[in-house]
Amino acid sequence: MLPLVTKQLGLSVDNKQLLHNIWLELTDNHVTVIMGHNGAGKSILLRCMHGLIEPTEGTIHWAGCKASSIETRKKQAMVFQKPLMLNRSTSANIEYVLKLRDKSESLTQKYLQSAGLEHKADQPARSLSGGEQQRLAIARALACEPGVLFLDEPTANLDPGATLKVESQVISASQQTIKIVLVTHDIAQARRLADDVVFMSDGTVTEHSSAKTFFSQPASAEATSFMSAYIR
Amino acid sequence: MSTFSQVFSEVGVLLSGPDPDLLEIVWLSLRVSLTATLAACAIGLPLGALLGIKNFPGKTIVTVLINTLMGMPPVVLGLIVYLMLSRSGPMGFLQLLYTPTAMIIAQFALVLPIVTALTRQQIEDNWSEYSDTMNSLCVPLTQCVRTLLWDSRISLLTTGLAGFSRAISEVGAVIIVGGNIDHLTRVMTTAIALETSKGDLPLALALGVVLLTIALAVNTLVFSSRTRIA
Numbered sequence: 001m002l003p004l005v006t007k008q009l010g011l012s013v014d015n016k017q018l019l020h021n022i023w024l025e026l027t028d029n030h031v032t033v034i035m036g037h038n039g040a041g042k043s044i045l046l047r048c049m050h051g052l053i054e055p056t057e058g059t060i061h062w063a064g065c066k067a068s069s070i071e072t073r074k075k076q077a078m079v080f081q082k083p084l085m086l087n088r089s090t091s092a093n094i095e096y097v098l099k100l101r102d103k104s105e106s107l108t109q110k111y112l113q114s115a116g117l118e119h120k121a122d123q124p125a126r127s128l129s130g131g132e133q134q135r136l137a138i139a140r141a142l143a144c145e146p147g148v149l150f151l152d153e154p155t156a157n158l159d160p161g162a163t164l165k166v167e168s169q170v171i172s173a174s175q176q177t178i179k180i181v182l183v184t185h186d187i188a189q190a191r192r193l194a195d196d197v198v199f200m201s202d203g204t205v206t207e208h209s210s211a212k213t214f215f216s217q218p219a220s221a222e223a224t225s226f227m228s229a230y231i232r
Numbered sequence: 233m234s235t236f237s238q239v240f241s242e243v244g245v246l247l248s249g250p251d252p253d254l255l256e257i258v259w260l261s262l263r264v265s266l267t268a269t270l271a272a273c274a275i276g277l278p279l280g281a282l283l284g285i286k287n288f289p290g291k292t293i294v295t296v297l298i299n300t301l302m303g304m305p306p307v308v309l310g311l312i313v314y315l316m317l318s319r320s321g322p323m324g325f326l327q328l329l330y331t332p333t334a335m336i337i338a339q340f341a342l343v344l345p346i347v348t349a350l351t352r353q354q355i356e357d358n359w360s361e362y363s364d365t366m367n368s369l370c371v372p373l374t375q376c377v378r379t380l381l382w383d384s385r386i387s388l389l390t391t392g393l394a395g396f397s398r399a400i401s402e403v404g405a406v407i408i409v410g411g412n413i414d415h416l417t418r419v420m421t422t423a424i425a426l427e428t429s430k431g432d433l434p435l436a437l438a439l440g441v442v443l444l445t446i447a448l449a450v451n452t453l454v455f456s457s458r459t460r461i462a
Contacts, residue, residue, distance in 0.1 A: 050368065052367055070370055073370050076368075078368040080368075084361055084362060086383055
């Protein structure tokens with residue numbers, strides 16, 4: 001799937017510039033964290049990367065293939081901040097994706113175990129707690145056997161315990177050589193997970209560096225201001 | 233007051249023993265209305281779901297048209313079906329006029345817009361939640377329709393029920409295309425209309441109570457299955 005290359009990426013909707021002039025290259029199978037203030041364009045960039053939104057300017061390619069092509073998108077998966085639970089049992093949510101990807105439904109148990117939900121297999125997915133629903137959404141995404149997993153603030157509404165469980169799922173996915181692209185506001189989470197950080201401000205990328213560099217010496221004024229605001 | 237006391241005594245008489253004529257009318261009413269509703273659901277549910285999910289030029293016009301057809305007067309619709317099925321009409325060769333099949337066709341045409349319009353609204357509301365995940369998973373359109381219909385099954389039961397209620401309670405269309413022929417096309421509503429015109433109001437009202445009881449039974453059945461599914 002890699003590298004991801006965006007060239008002069010821009011998106012305007014109703015004469016409003018949401019993204020502009022984004023040059024980005026993701027080359028390694030690491031955890032990339034996208035950070036920035038509310039309205040900076042993080043989630044929109046994630047959707048463009050996943051091919052859900054077609055940019056109005058520039059290009060975005062995964063290993064030379066257009067991000068919006070079905071073939072490319074089928075090799076990716078995305079988990080949203082508010083996960084959609086299909087109105088059926090926990091295991092049926094996994095089976096749905098396995099069937100969709102022509103995979104054996106016998107794998108259901110494996111993915112349920114990875115989410116720690118094997119004991120709730122027959123329970124309606126919508127009756128699970130917020131943390132469990134998010135873990136199920138990640139397990140369902142992983143059932144697609146993606147090369148890239150996009151996570152849009154997956155722990156924004158979760159308590160610390162549930163957050164850690166989701167993070168361990170993400171780390172485990174990353175160890176299976178799945179490229180993770182995660183959007184988060186949570187600096188502590190970014191420190192725990194990130195290998196590299198993309199910082200966004202006003203619809204553009206102001207900084208892309210290794211996590212070590214970013215957290216010790218952010219290069220852009222926007223990132224410095226963002227970090228100091230949270231530290232205060 | 234005396235009319236109402238007569239009504240209850242007539243209801244008692246109607247329900248006390250198995251009157252073959254009444255059972256025949258009840259059975260035909262159920263057969264016609266249930267068949268029409270099921271056929272309308274078989275087409276209206278996927279059609280409504282497709283309209284709810286898919287964007288295309290002219291979608292607003294189609295939606296407004298279907299919503300308008302929900303208010304189609306049964307008499308007008310009955311007349312249209314009558315003209316289609318009459319000997320000189322385009323489907324006259326089928327010789328369906330004054331048969332239960334003609335009544336099913338009329339009720340089907342009456343229920344179809346209701347099922348389609350209510351399904352479209354329900355699925356469109358749900359689609360706003362589902363679209364991101366379905367698009368992300370690259371779910372094909374037909375599968376999206378199936379998924380949304382299955383996931384909305386509980387509320388769609390009410391849609392089916394609304395269609396059935398419309399079918400079982402209408403009189404204008406079935407009396408035109410069915411003709412209210414005894415032992416052939418007489419249903420509850422046409423029987424009520426006949427007894428009213430004959431001036432036997434207690435019997436007409438008693439038949440109305442029986443009709444309501446049937447509707448209550450069907451509603452109870454659907455509600456209990458709805459609870460089970462939930």
